[in-house]
Amino acid sequence: DIQMTQSPSTLSASVGDRVIITCRASQSVSSWLAWYQQKPGKAPKLLIYKASSLEGGVPSRFSGSGSGTEITLTISSLQPDDFATYYCQQYNSYPLTFGGGTKVEIK
Amino acid sequence: EVQLVESGGGLVQPGGSLRLSCAASGFTFTSYAMNWVRQAPGKGLEWVSTISGSGAGKYYADAVKGRFTISRDNSNNTLYLQMNSLRAEDTALYYCAKNYFGASFMDVWGKGTTVTVSS
Numbered sequence: 201d202i203q204m205t206q207s208p209s210t211l212s213a214s215v216g217d218r219v220i221i222t223c224r225a226s227q228s229v230s231s232w233l234a235w236y237q238q239k240p241g242k243a244p245k246l247l248i249y250k251a252s253s254l255e256g257g258v259p260s261r262f263s264g265s266g267s268g269t270e271i272t273l274t275i276s277s278l279q280p281d282d283f284a285t286y287y288c289q290q291y292n293s294y295p296l297t298f299g300g301g302t303k304v305e306i307k
Numbered sequence: 308e309v310q311l312v313e314s315g316g317g318l319v320q321p322g323g324s325l326r327l328s329c330a331a332s333g334f335t336f337t338s339y340a341m342n343w344v345r346q347a348p349g350k351g352l353e354w355v356s357t358i359s360g361s362g363a364g365k366y367y368a369d370a371v372k373g374r375f376t377i378s379r380d381n382s383n384n385t386l387y388l389q390m391n392s393l394r395a396e397d398t399a400l401y402y403c404a405k406n407y408f409g410a411s412f413m414d415v416w417g418k419g420t421t422v423t424v425s426s
Contacts, residue, residue, distance in 0.1 A: 201369075234412035236352075243402055243416035244344075244352065255414065287352050291411035294366045296342075296354040 202226055202290050206299035212307040219275040221302045223288035228268045232292040235264060235273045238301075239284045247286075248273065278304070309333035309415050311403045316420030323393050327420055329386040329403030334415075336384040337361070340406040342413055343377065343388045345399035345422075355401070356388065357411065371397075393424045 203226040213219050223233065231251035236244040246255045248264040251271050261276040275282055283306055288299040315327040329341070343355040356377040357366045365377055376389040386403055400421050404413035 232411075236413075238352075243418055244413075245416070246407075246412065246414045249407065249410070249412050249414075289352075289354075289412060294357070294411075295368050296357070296366075296411060298352040298354065301351045 201295055202229060202293060202297055204288055204290055204297050204299040206286075206288060206302050208302060209300060210303045210305060212305045213278050214307045215278055215280060217278045217307075219278050219282075219304060221273045221286055221288075221304075223271045223273070223299050225269045225271075225290055225292075229271075229290040229292035231267045231271075232290060233264075233271045234289045234291065235262075236287045236289065237282075237284045238287065244287065275304075309405070311405060311415060311417035313401065313403045313417045313420035316401065316422045318423045318425065319393055320426050321394060321424055323424070324389070324391045325393065325422060327388040327390065327401055327403075327422070329388075329417060331384045331386065331403075331405070334405070336379075337381040339408060340364075340411070341379060341386045342404045342406060343386075344402045344404055344413070344416075345397075346402070346419075347396075347399045350399075353399075357406070358386070390422070393422075395424050398422060398424050 205224045235248040238244040252264040285303045358377045374392045378387045400419040402419045403417040405415040407414040
């Protein structure tokens with residue numbers, strides 16, 4: 201099974217900050233990685249797939265990069281609506297696995 | 308509008324059974340693989356199971372293999388999860404999620420249904 205490790209687990213940031221979340225895989229997932237945003241009491245929302253492809257309707261301040269065992273999610277300028285928990289998910293192979301999540305909090 | 312609506316959750320005793328349903332609308336159901344993903348209270352997301360569009364291919368997490376069965380009724384656009392031999396650690400919010408066409412990530416999610424396993 202491919203283990204996904206996200207860092208940091210919690211991040212305190214201010215509006216306007218550049219935020220980077222890293223997802224590390226225990227073995228290569230190539231670019232078969234998705235990022236989701238989840239707000240309290242809500243279902244996850246797809247942000248990015250294939251490591252760097254932006255889902256329709258997602259603001260361009262979100263971007264993804266990397267491949268193999270290290271993939272990052274960047275928010276170029278944090279907005280009030282972005283305070284949430286972010287999860288990566290590999291779909292290179294079954295079982296599908298998620299990272300443990302990164303909670304982005306208001307500083 | 309693409310929509311997924313889960314139902315069937317509730318309180319069940321350890322060792323009991325429950326069947327979850329997910330009613331899908333707004334897309335050609337048979338063309339898409341479907342998933343169940345769960346989230347224990349205060350915890351992260353955990354993939355549970357995936358079924359192909361035809362229903363022929365099924366995948367399970369080790370934690371539920373042999374106890375849970377995923378199925379679908381393509382004539383009624385409904386996904387199911389039969390859960391047997393339930394344990395306290397199965398307590399979670401269970402989401403139904405649609406796969407992106409041809410790939411194993413999820414582009415549409417339902418709001419979830421809560422399963423509580425407790426005596």
